[in-house]
Amino acid sequence: MKDYPFQKIEKKWQDYWLSNKTFSVKEDPTVPKEKRKYVLDMFPYPSAQGLHVGHPEGYTATDIYCRYLRMKGYKVLHPMGFDSFGLPAEIYAITTGTHPRITTEQNINKFRKQIQALGFSYDWDREISTHTPEYYKWTQWMFLKMYEKGLAYMAEIPVWYCEELGTVLANEEVLQTPEGPRSERGNHPVVRKPLRQWMLKITAYADRLLEGLDKLDWPESIKAMQRNWIGKSEGANVRFKIKGYEENLEVFTTRPDTLFGATYMVIAPEHPLVEKITTEKQKQAVKEYIEKAQLKSDLERTDLAKEKTGVFTGAYAINPFTQQEIPIWISDYILMSYGTGAIMAVPAHDERDWEFAKKFNLPIIQVVSRDGKPQELTEAFTEEGISINSGQFSGLPTKEAKEKIISYIEENKLGRRAVNYRLRDWIFSRQRYWGEPFPVVHVEGDGVQAVPYSELPVTLPEVKSYKPTGTGESPLAAIKEWVETNAPDGSGRKAYRETNTMPQWAGSCWYYLRYLDPHNDKEFASKDKIEYWMPVDLYVGGAEHAVLHLLYARFWHKVLYDLGLVNTDEPFMRLVNQGMILGEDGEKMSKSRGNVVNPDDIIKEYGADSLRMYEMFMGPLEVTKPWSTKGLYGVHRFLTRVWRISERPIVETEPEKEHLIALHKTIKKVTNDTDTLNFNTAIAQMMTYINQINNLKEIPRKLWEPFVLLLAPYAPHIAEEMWEKLGHKESLAYHPWPQYDEKLTIDKKITVVVQINGKVRAKLETERDTPKEDLEKLALSNQRIKELLQDKTVKKIITVPNKIVNIVI
Ligand code: ANZ
Numbered sequence: 001m002k003d004y005p006f007q008k009i010e011k012k013w014q015d016y017w018l019s020n021k022t023f024s025v026k027e028d029p030t031v032p033k034e035k036r037k038y039v040l041d042m043f044p045y046p047s048a049q050g051l052h053v054g055h056p057e058g059y060t061a062t063d064i065y066c067r068y069l070r071m072k073g074y075k076v077l078h079p080m081g082f083d084s085f086g087l088p089a090e091i092y093a094i095t096t097g098t099h100p101r102i103t104t105e106q107n108i109n110k111f112r113k114q115i116q117a118l119g120f121s122y123d124w125d126r127e128i129s130t131h132t133p134e135y136y137k138w139t140q141w142m143f144l145k146m147y148e149k150g151l152a153y154m155a156e157i158p159v160w161y162c163e164e165l166g167t168v169l170a171n172e173e174v175l176q177t178p179e180g181p182r183s184e185r186g187n188h189p190v191v192r193k194p195l196r197q198w199m200l201k202i203t204a205y206a207d208r209l210l211e212g213l214d215k216l217d218w219p220e221s222i223k224a225m226q227r228n229w230i231g232k233s234e235g236a237n238v239r240f241k242i243k244g245y246e247e248n249l250e251v252f253t254t255r256p257d258t259l260f261g262a263t264y265m266v267i268a269p270e271h272p273l274v275e276k277i278t279t280e281k282q283k284q285a286v287k288e289y290i291e292k293a294q295l296k297s298d299l300e301r302t303d304l305a306k307e308k309t310g311v312f313t314g315a316y317a318i319n320p321f322t323q324q325e326i327p328i329w330i331s332d333y334i335l336m337s338y339g340t341g342a343i344m345a346v347p348a349h350d351e352r353d354w355e356f357a358k359k360f361n362l363p364i365i366q367v368v369s370r371d372g373k374p375q376e377l378t379e380a381f382t383e384e385g386i387s388i389n390s391g392q393f394s395g396l397p398t399k400e401a402k403e404k405i406i407s408y409i410e411e412n413k414l415g416r417r418a419v420n421y422r423l424r425d426w427i428f429s430r431q432r433y434w435g436e437p438f439p440v441v442h443v444e445g446d447g448v449q450a451v452p453y454s455e456l457p458v459t460l461p462e463v464k465s466y467k468p469t470g471t472g473e474s475p476l477a478a479i480k481e482w483v484e485t486n487a488p489d490g491s492g493r494k495a496y497r498e499t500n501t502m503p504q505w506a507g508s509c510w511y512y513l514r515y516l517d518p519h520n521d522k523e524f525a526s527k528d529k530i531e532y533w534m535p536v537d538l539y540v541g542g543a544e545h546a547v548l549h550l551l552y553a554r555f556w557h558k559v560l561y562d563l564g565l566v567n568t569d570e571p572f573m574r575l576v577n578q579g580m581i582l583g584e585d586g587e588k589m590s591k592s593r594g595n596v597v598n599p600d601d602i603i604k605e606y607g608a609d610s611l612r613m614y615e616m617f618m619g620p621l622e623v624t625k626p627w628s629t630k631g632l633y634g635v636h637r638f639l640t641r642v643w644r645i646s647e648r649p650i651v652e653t654e655p656e657k658e659h660l661i662a663l664h665k666t667i668k669k670v671t672n673d674t675d676t677l678n679f680n681t682a683i684a685q686m687m688t689y690i691n692q693i694n695n696l697k698e699i700p701r702k703l704w705e706p707f708v709l710l711l712a713p714y715a716p717h718i719a720e721e722m723w724e725k726l727g728h729k730e731s732l733a734y735h736p737w738p739q740y741d742e743k744l745t746i747d748k749k750i751t752v753v754v755q756i757n758g759k760v761r762a763k764l765e766t767e768r769d770t771p772k773e774d775l776e777k778l779a780l781s782n783q784r785i786k787e788l789l790q791d792k793t794v795k796k797i798i799t800v801p802n803k804i805v806n807i808v809i
Helices: 006-019 054-071 087-096 100-116 133-148 202-213 220-230 256-261 280-293 298-302 351-360 398-411 527-533 548-562 599-606 608-617 629-646 657-675 679-693 701-711 716-725 772-781 783-789
Strands: 036-041 075-077 152-162 167-169 174-177 180-183 191-200 232-242 248-253 264-267 311-318 325-330 342-345 415-421 440-443 447-450 484-486 494-497 538-542 575-578 749-756 759-767 796-800 804-808
Touching: 006 599, 006 608, 006 716, 036 054, 036 527, 054 075, 054 538, 054 575, 054 608, 054 657, 087 100, 133 152, 133 447, 133 548, 202 220, 202 232, 202 548, 220 548, 232 256, 232 398, 248 256, 248 264, 248 342, 248 415, 256 398, 264 351, 280 311, 280 325, 342 351, 398 415, 599 608, 599 629, 608 629, 608 679, 608 716, 629 679, 629 701, 629 716, 657 679, 657 701, 679 701, 701 716, 749 772, 749 783, 759 772, 759 783, 772 783, 772 796, 772 804
Parallel strands: 036 075, 036 538, 264 325, 538 575, 749 804
Antiparallel strands: 152 167, 152 191, 174 180, 232 248, 232 311, 232 415, 264 342, 311 325, 440 447, 440 494, 484 494, 749 759, 796 804
């Protein structure tokens, strides 16, 4: 099939687009807002491995959509860049001594080449990389804005620390294994360690991050994951007296209606009262228990399936509703980081409390039932129902009981209504070299001072060794000349630079804004340009970013919005997640399985157009699908057939009606499907069309030109080449999209049902408007009807044209 010279064609058009800047876009104020579109891809981390076949999937989808929109007359912003700070380059530097900037920039060059070899229509004048000082100057600038607003603060908190990697890891970067917690990267042991960290107060935005989801056109599954991650719970904080002590034990509960059933209390091993209230007799057991708990992760501790463990403190609390003395236990299923770090246990109505009570023989009192009557419980009854055994509140349905009890609690000063979020503040520092330095210094005897805006960026110094110091500090801590400086207030006092760096998420929180104005050295982006393009109309990327990146970026954007720096309070109006591409064997692609498909090889052998089109033809964009070499051949054969047709004589004669109908149906289907991102079915329709016209020896121009335009977003190189062969001097990139004639797309064939005595017995495929007599003849000659009528007499036939033939016997 060598007659389709894809290599030559693809190189030619890629060079053409680049040198003519075909896809660079300028703001034109005469274009109305609704005619502008911002279509964004999740920018890649430039890994040493280069592009994998998952990248072109999302990138092809947005490229098709952008090319289509341009032909529809839209002004389209479609940029690309690199998320170029990150751990792999630093780890590589530790072993080889090569500066992370050097490897990162090599990788970027490789990525750019690979991306360009796929013919994507990015505006390369807007390319950015998050590791450049011109970029991270603004990341630092935004951090200072947050610091000024009180949204960035320092805290000493227990974090996952990996000795081997020499860094703190986020919860999501830690795996629970039978050998204990391990780093996701490299499988090294990790431990809990209290360290001073920079934190961002994302919790202050919890409610708005929740509410904002309602107006977004995002997959429901992603919204659900964000809601769950934020985890809003409503209930009350209630104070219990501790027998023999001044202090109260405060708990958070979402079920204040079950207070009469609280038969014991449980506090977290880290709870500040543990030491105080533990009796002499229990000291040793408590100490041992706490040591064990420290080795577990939150996930492990709260795992429902896990066998409950615990230890009695020896102390008692007083249930403020029953006045009963109830024992205070310690258990690791209570997290110090949630609510108040203590609970009232209601074993009759909470699964974990039930298990715990069964194991340690604690009393179980039912206080809610389905019908207001007590029953024999064999497990916790966790549903809502009617309160029982609850004094004056008995007989109330759960919702009402909650409200009444909360009012009672507030009136009697036992506590107050409370809301809790699972969302925690964002640990925003890493003990690494290859990241954005914090623009702050620690002044001797005076704490933190911001570096003045005029001195930004605070650039990364050159270092000799990238190895972490092992004390939990970043390699930057070892560079005295950089660390030691003077206080920015001019007081002449000694100051030390912050040696932590920002996490990789920082740069990706706002990169979509820098594309708007990438060379501006006065602002991160001008107001006009933000106003012109924002918000992003379509954002495409992997579902693995469901919470972290997509939640962090939304938070960051809301902060900028509150500062009056952006014009919308949400950055990404519509989100689409491409499905994962699995190996030919149906397994996730991985080096160790040996099932990785390399896009470079495919491009070399079959061309970028074949790869693009194949990835779109595999199935709906959002679903997970396995690679199929056969499928790739199929698409390549299709493009070869298209190429061969383009080599036939083009004639100016009027096409046959049947071919015109085929064309207009194709225009209609490809238009609708491209508009709704249903690329696989659009391609199937183009294939049908090619089969329908393939037997023509000469091709009427009227049948060919529109097809070339329809194909262009999908296989732009071959389309441009064929367009040129048709005699056009200019790229088709901005040529108007073909129109269809609705009349030519209406199906002529219709289905008429045949009934016998009102029961449907057969269906006839006929031409629309077949005359009554012909319909009756057709019905009576139908095989099934003939059989059914064999020995019957037909009394009457009632026929409604285009609809029904009813035979009465
Ligand atoms: C009494 C009770 C009775 C509860 C009942 C539940 C059911 P969410 O929805 O996750 O917010 N809880 C409170 N703080 C906790 C902590 N630090 N660690 C572990 N568990 C904690 O759940 C809130 C419920 O989880 C609270 O309501 C509390 O148990 C428990 F029939 O209080 B409940």
